[in-house]
Amino acid sequence: MHMIFFRKIVLTVAGVVVLGALASAAAGERAGGVAPLPQQAPVRIELAQAERQVPQSREQVQLSFAPVVRQVAPSVVNVYATRVEEQVVSPFANDPFFQRFFGERSPFFQSRPRESRSLGSGVIVDSTGLILTNSHVVSGATDIRIALADRREFAVDLVLDDPETDLAVLRIRDTGGVELPAIAFADSDVLEVGDLVLAIGNPFGVGQTVTSGIVSALARTGVEASDYEFFIQTDAAINPGNSGGALVDLDGRLVGINTAIYSRTGGSVGIGFAIPSNMAAVVAQAGLAGGEIVRPWLGAKTQVVSADIAESLQLASPTGAMITDVAPGGPAERAGLRPGDVVTAIDGVTVEDPSAFNFRLATKQLGSEARLAVMRGGQAFEATLPVEAPSQPEESQIARITGNTRFAGATGQELTPALAQEQDLPFDARGIVITEVEEGSPAEAMGLATGDIILSLNGIEMTDAGTFAETASRRVRTWEIVLQRDGRVVRTYVSG
Structure with a gap:
């Protein structure tokens, strides 16, 4: 087999034109006239000719991905997560009759701990033993272990679990002083549809497996219920167990973390998704850095630009993220943004929709600035957005309830614009967000839960932490509590 390279040679084939012209002239003479020769420029045809060389290596002879796999495979690990769950062991567990008349605490419904295991993959990203995987692989696990490509096993600790991106960070407890093979990150923004990629993981628990494919699409959304959807789509075979594994380019660099498949049967159908390496x-x-992730806050709400909105705003096409509300004093307001503006690009990169904008902003470094291309009333301008984290609450905005009260053990915080946005509320919404409920406390026994937003107590609106602390510490016969939970406003009465 010969390696083939191409070099271009240029041939001038004016003779072809002349012969064609002479043929026309002869036809003209036979018809009784003389046809003049056309004055045409010589035609230039570019031909590609193979230049053959002797193969320089075994891989060139085989045209193989083996060099890339040898480089990357040691950095990909198998992840084994164990969970202990309570399971009701009774033949009447799902019978509504027994549940109604005997209750779940009856001997019929006693529960026993049950151990379950999940399988996934991970990628070593630091030689000290730091590993990236998917959040859904390790979330809720009571014990996590990893196995290297050479079958060595290690116990690991969960350093960071980030459901918003479906990513988690593990750290090997003791590497024995050995440096582990860490993979290098690529810039996922330079990927293009059609680029060759390899997926490495542990599908179905059969052991480390490599599959190849191309980048089928970029910036896919609507795949998972995460806050930062911006997936790379590939047709490399990805199956259960591949989650958390590596998607690499032909330079052996990490371009994505495999995270999901589209399938009706649970097997690969050539539609897999990976979280971009930049995220x-x-x-x-x-x-x-220690396990805490703090993301930039825009201080504004956005929505998709529909075709009708694009027409009304004099936009060339329905793309971008339209500002619908701006938080007072937030980064967006200080950048000069206001409702109705459409952000079309960030740092020169086109923004197709709010998901793309959120992704781009989330990968910016805190303390930096982002250049936004904005359309307003058919006119384009540039805004400079400060990349900042949400402001932390002051001590005066937090109330910790103690003493002889039904709210003892609860900690509440004033509803700031950033918290209001997390709860999908208007920026000017008022209330007290329960940020902590101590286990076994009166507040827990009353049914209060983290994330509840207390709107009023006995008719008194909860506008600030001081009002909540003073009201919740009272001794009363009955409490009328109005709170918001899971997007629903609930009014309930409990004894004091």
Whole structure:
């Protein structure tokens, strides 16, 4: 077999034109006239000719991905997560009659701990033993272990679990002083549809497996219920167990973390999705820095630009993220943004929709600035957005309830614009968000839960932490509590 390279040679084939012209002239003479020769420029045809060389290596002879696999495979690990769950062991567990008349605490419905295991993959991103995987692989696990490509096993600790991106960071407890093979990150923004990629993981628990394919699409959304959807789509075979594994380019660099498949049967149908490496790198860096991830806050709400909105705003096409509400004093307001503006690009990169904008902003470094291309009333301008984290609450905005009260053990915080946005509420919404409920406390026994937003107590609106602390510490016969939970407003009465 010969390696083939191409070099271009240029041939001038004016003779072809002349012969064609002479043939026309002869036809003209036979018809009784003389046809003049056309004055045409010589035609230039570019031909590609193979230049053959002797293969320089075994891989060139085989045209193989083996060099890339040898480089990357040691950085991909198998992840084994164990969970202990309570399971009701009774033949009447699902019978509504017994549930109604005997209750779940009856001997009929006693529960026993049940152990379940899940399988996934991970990628070593730091030689000290830092590993990236999917959040859904390890979330809720009571014990996590990893196995290297050479079958060595290690116990690991969960350093960071980030359901918003479906990423988690693990750290090997003791590497024995051995440096582990860490993979290098690629810039996922330079990927193009059609690029060759390899997926490496542990599908169905059969052991480390490599599959190849191309990038089928970029910036896919609507795949998972995460806050930062911006997936790479590939047709490389991805199956259960591949989650958390590596998607690499032909330079052996990490371009994505495999996370999901589209399938009706549970097997690969050639539609797999990976979290871009630029987002994975942000989470990995947070894990390396101590396990806390703080993301930039826009201080504004956005929505998709429909065709009708694009027409009304004099936009050339229905793309971008339209600002619908701006938080007072937030970064967006200080950048000069206002409702009705459409952000079309960030740092020169086109923004197709709010998901793309959220992804781009989330990968920016805190303390930096982002250049936004904005359309307003048919006119384009540029805004400079400060990349900042949400402001932390002051001590005066937090209330910790103690003493002889039904609310003892609860900690509440004033509803700030950032918290209001997390709860999908208007920026000017008022209330007290329950941020902590101590286990075994009166507040827990009353049914209060983290994330509840207390709107009023006995008719008194909860506008600030001081009002909540003073009201909740009272001794009363009955409490009338109005709170919001899971998007629903609930009014309930409990004894004091």
